């Protein structure tokens with residue numbers, strides 16, 4: 001092998017504390033190194049040209065670049081050596097920036113350590129073999145999980161791009177939280193007026209198949225070829241026949257059930273269509289309250305339904321959808337306010353969440369758009385809003401900011417004034433977080449034009465006195481205690497990961513953070529990708545986001561899917577595990593340990609053997625350390641290579 | 653089924669809250685929870701010691717905890733939340749070895765550790781249990797509207813006290829409900845009564861305790877049940893001061909919750925000790941129970 005070593009200055013990033021010329025010179029003593037030099041910026045165009053030229057001039061067959069972390073530039077340099085005619089895996093990187101120059105000041109020690117890291121890289125490179133990716137075909141259908149505004153946007157963009165889309169929504173209608181909102185900041189336009197048309201587009205788009213009231217049961221396969229089992233939950237109504245006329249809802253005698261769409265501040269019937277603009281507009285029976293199920297007699301809806309759609313004996317159904325990519329857009333849920341016992345949410349009817357307040361403001365809500373407080377239906381005059389409930393609070397294990405509640409609280413004070421001109425809103429806040437176009441102006445308008453009184457400080461407790469709620473808190477700007485007699489208290493409950501998010505992440509084989517939000521592949525540069533190829537994220541399933549951000553991500557995820565599907569064939573990463581069939585004893589330990597289910601059992605001449613499914617293996621290498629026979633080896637990271645690196649280090 | 657726990661009455665149990673002590677002993681005996689006195693117990697360290705010197709106050713507490721350990725017991729119950737705070741704080745602080753070394757230096761007999769301190773309320777909840785309480789009732793407190801007031805330190809800080817919800821505790825509510833009382837939802841359960849400000853700033857106590865009494869009247873309570881000698885004193889003994897300061901006219905009985913339990917368990921009057929209270933609960937009690945009949 002003829003190895004060339006390139007030691008990068010990274011301007012002064014590395015050269016400042018590492019003598020790169022000395023490192024290059026020392027490299028010439030390593031086996032099979034025939035050329036070594038230092039270079040100003042290896043990743044720049046002249047830097048890459050220098051590498052390519054040297055490969056040609058010196059007939060190099062392998063290259064080591066000693067520079068920065070491979071996470072950023074390994075692909076850059078692999079492409080460069082490939083342009084010079086080498087296999088892209090005949091390349092190694094030594095990280096002398098993050099691992100050396102940025103963490104130590106002693107130039108001599110740093111130089112010596114850099115020499116060692118190059119020595120290690122050379123020993124690994126000497127045992128590298130050219131690897132050729134294999135190609136496989138792509139199924140150009142995409143599944144979007146979650147039909148909130150982010151999922152709707154992703155589905156529409158993909159469908160407009162010519163892809164077949166399968167949209168899976170857990171509730172009986174798409175729309176997510178946005179469908180429950182009255183108006184939206186910062187323009188105060190009606191939420192259902194801007195969301196409604198998009199929902200109708202979903203229903204009417206020839207490329208979109210919608211599975212509502214459904215959930216993902218299991219996911220198999222890999223990028224380009226996923227098989228997803230979708231569980232269509234029993235609705236007890238044949239949706240082919242149901243016309244959404246609502247005759248059943250009028251006659252259903254079981255009328256006093258908490259209405260989930262109205263955030264449980266209004267009642268609904270056991271057979272229900274959640275809201276007038278629902279897509280699909282179909283009825284669902286709740287068997288936990290329906291008299292036919294609970295008491296075994298009623299059957300009123302079956303009698304009144306003009307199309308005979310009611311089917312009490314319906315069961316869950318599983319359908320399989322084959323898709324090539326998946327967009328997760330499962331959104332968020334609200335923090336449970338009853339956990340903040342000092343505010344009495346869940347105990348006192350007039351302490352409600354912001355989302356419940358949206359339903360009180362909405363013309364399609366339980367009060368027809370008149371603000372009436374839950375306890376006695378009276379119109380409130382003094383309304384206290386408390387921000388950051390279940391956000392920015394370590395004691396509740398919710399240290400993060402939910403991002404949109406400062407804005408929606410400001411919006412709600414404006415709407416309150418519009419609804420009840422002689423009302424007074426008070427807002428307890430920690431600080432106002434309103435970055436964004438026209439956002440800070442919006443919160444100022446709430447204070448200056450609409451007279452909302454903003455009090456900086458936390459509320460210590462809320463308790464009832466007569467028919468008022470006493471809100472006691474601190475005004476930290478005035479340095480005093482304040483007590484406000486409120487008629488209604490609205491808590492800006494923070495955002496949490498959607499229920500079931502961790503379980504879905506495990507099915508998708510993507511990571512999630514300790515709060516259950518899905519993890520993007522890179523917090524800055526890959527915001528909608530995940531660490532599983534072919535799975536993308538959109539909206540607040542990744543972390544709290546407002547509507548503009550969620551929609552932006554929906555479009556971004558769609559662009560990623562369209563780019564992926566722009567090729568007919570995909571290349572698989574050849575850095576995967578392979579089984580040496582002679583050594584494998586068929587014990588199956590690797591099968592149990594592989595987190596990606598990438599190893600299967602096969603029969604070979606009557607004997608059990610393990611076999612790696614090329615396209616599923618993610619190259620994590622866990623199996624290689626499990627196999628008692630050393631029979632399974634990760635290409636490009638074989639045991640021999642790792643031991644050679646250790647040897648090189650120990651002998652230096 | 654007699655379970656045993658060491659019993660630490662605290663100094664007020666011998667004086668200002670004697671009726672809390674006698675009713676606690678009688679109730680526990682009736683419910684099969686055996687309270688074993690700690691021989692030669694001494695100050696828990698909560699009085700002036702803890703404001704001056706943490707080591708001294710922990711040493712005072714640890715002496716008692718070690719006495720419990722010598723008895724071969726692992727836990728002590730105390731009716732007084734102040735004692736409880738101090739015993740638990742001492743335990744917590746002694747988890748740090750350097751601190752414990754300083755404490756042990758002050759003690760003849762170093763503290764071996766591992767003795768848990770709980771409130772009588774916690775012991776009744778966890779060692780006796782609501783089912784037993786319920787089945788032991790002889791005279792249900794039917795028709796009696798009780799507001800349960802826990803005081804501000806009974807469950808706080810939550811990491812230290814590690815029992816019940818610190819903002820909306822329910823243990824006393826549950827026990828008195830099990831005894832048949834109509835427990836009214838009392839919003840100021842854990843608000844401060846003014847505590848020891850009664851001496852330097854009686855005006856503060858008059859205001860804070862006044863709020864509590866006002867809230868209790870507001871929710872229609874016949875009486876306020878308490879679990880703390882100091883709260884009891886502020887709400888009961890100082891009720892006259894509260895009335896004078898606020899121009900109010902409260903006549904709210906403030907018995908210990910154990911006294912109400914004792915009534916339901918048909919325990920003798922001397923042990924219940926209603927005569928020790930300033931606002932006598934007996935007229936209201938007999939009226940409520942009679943109406944219910």
Ligand SMILES: Cc1cc2nc3c(=O)[nH]c(=O)nc-3n(C[C@H](O)[C@H](O)[C@H](O)COP(=O)(O)OP(=O)(O)OC[C@H]3O[C@@H](n4cnc5c(N)ncnc54)[C@H](O)[C@@H]3O)c2cc1C
Pocket residue numbers: 145146147148149150151168169170171174175176177178181183184185186214215216329330331332333354355356358404408411498499500504538539540541545546547548550
């Ligand atoms: C009170 C309140 C007021 C707000 N006001 C505004 C405003 O005025 N302007 C603004 O920009 N933002 C506002 N927001 C924020 C807004 O709600 C979000 O930005 C938006 O809803 C995020 O959309 P999403 O699609 O990411 O998530 P969601 O709206 O939560 O949608 C997620 C969808 O996925 C479905 N789902 C969940 N799990 C699964 C699963 N496992 N399988 C299948 N489907 C699943 C859910 O049923 C839901 O339909 C407000 C939020 C609140 C709480």
Ligand code: SF4
Pocket residue numbers: 008009010011013014040041042043044066067068069073097
């Ligand atoms: S290759 Fe890495 S170390 Fe070298 S200049 Fe580029 S960023 Fe800096």
Ligand code: SF4
Pocket residue numbers: 248251252253254269270271285289290291292293298299300301302
């Ligand atoms: S059968 Fe159930 S859903 Fe239908 S009308 Fe009766 S209660 Fe309502």
Ligand code: SF4
Pocket residue numbers: 387388389391392400401402403404405406407430431432433492494
């Ligand atoms: S957005 Fe505002 S209200 Fe919401 S958590 Fe952040 S700071 Fe608190």
Ligand code: SF4
Pocket residue numbers: 576577593594595596597598599612616617618619620621622623624634
């Ligand atoms: S390398 Fe990882 S993903 Fe691949 S087969 Fe082994 S354990 Fe599975």
